[in-house]
Amino acid sequence: MSLKGVELQIALPKTFEAGKVVEQEQQHVNAGQELANVALQKQTERNRTAVLKSDKAAQINEDDPTNKKENEQQHKQKKEQKSSSDEQVQHPFKGHFIDFSG
Template structure:
């Protein structure tokens, strides 16, 4: 088969188009991989943020519980000391007594 001049006018631009299409298809795979890698990095960062936020909220809860327990304990200690002071007071020992008669 021989190529006629008219057929060559059509065939040559089509081969250039085919080359461009092949190059675009090869680059599309690289672009897809890059986008996938970026999305995975974003997901990982989001997961890390969530874990850190959960740890921070748990730490706050624990701190609040500790404060409540300490406040409750200190209140109990104050009540116990008051009760002990009340038990240690004798009705007339240690008080001033007037002996002048």
């Protein structure tokens, strides 16, 4: 395939433009990946500190014997409230007259 002089005048500048466009797209993708990596690192750091904070709170609650008693009492109260609320719940249609005649 031979190119004439006129065809080369058009083809060469377009190849340079295409190369520039491809290079810009690659830089854009690389920049996006870097931003994603930075965001991921920040998120993992937040997750690590959040876990450490909750572990400290859990250790304090477990070591204090008065908190254990209070927790048991609260648990019993919640069970009692739940059982009493279960008794109060009415069946959605039992005991009600529903007329199915059209």
